Amino acid sequence: MKALLHFLLAAILLMVPCLASPIESGQAIEVQILGVPPGEQSRVAATYSVSDDGFVNMWQIGRIKAAGLSTDALARKIEAAYRAAEIYTSPTIQVMSNSSDRLVQQLVTVGGKVRSPGAKPYQRNMTLYQAVMAAGGATEFGAVNRVKLYRDGDVSTYDLRRAKDKLLKVEPNDVVDVPQKNVLGR
Incomplete structure (x- = not known):
């Protein structure tokens, strides 16, 4: 019985990331950055609007496709773009989203x-x-x-x-x- 309970708990925990809905056009996402000097954090850390065509416009690296991605996948994509552009060597990006949040304001x-x-x-x-x-x-x-x-x-x-x-x-x-x-x- 105990083994069954542990199995069910593990299965539920593994399913939680799958339940997170992908980012959509028009959605508000919050981006935080760590691993860079404090003065640089304010250039990236903000709430962004996902454009109608599914992109976010990031400081220095421009447009990044966000729609259809999970928040973790978008965070890894932004990190890779900053490293590839040689702007930051080891940024840690966190993307937070509430799928019900829609930006009324631009x-x-x-x-x-x-x-x-x-x-x-x-x-x-x-x-x-x-x-x-x-x-x-x-x-x-x-x-x-x-x-x-x-x-x-x-x-x-x-x-x-x-x-x-x-x-x-x-x-x-x-x-x-x-x-x-x-x-x-x-």
Whole structure:
């Protein structure tokens, strides 16, 4: 009887991962990163929206296919992408998802040297300057003349001291990074 009970318990525990539903388009997922310097964690750790075509837009590595994968499979895929791009040597990614969570809001992720890094609600016609200000603005160490915008795997650099660059429209799922000033204070 005891052996049967142990067998049933083991069978139930083995079935639990199979019951986890795969990630779907439009779903909210939370990504955490360990094994990198604390200042780098805020660039990746955020809540992401899975796009209609099933991708998440990750800092520096761009679009990663998420729909149809388990949270563990997506975490391993993101880890491998960061290692392959030689951005991080040994990242540990954790992806959390509640299949019932759907993003009503679209998000823009702002990281680096800002006062409140993380995912910020996207607003229609939001500018690059507004996105940085939604994160509390740059700290005294933030280089506003070299703000990076990551979109669909492409990286562009903008100078928020210039009106034209301040007015650049951001899009849902963009990642904005305010880097640290260099030794010259720029």
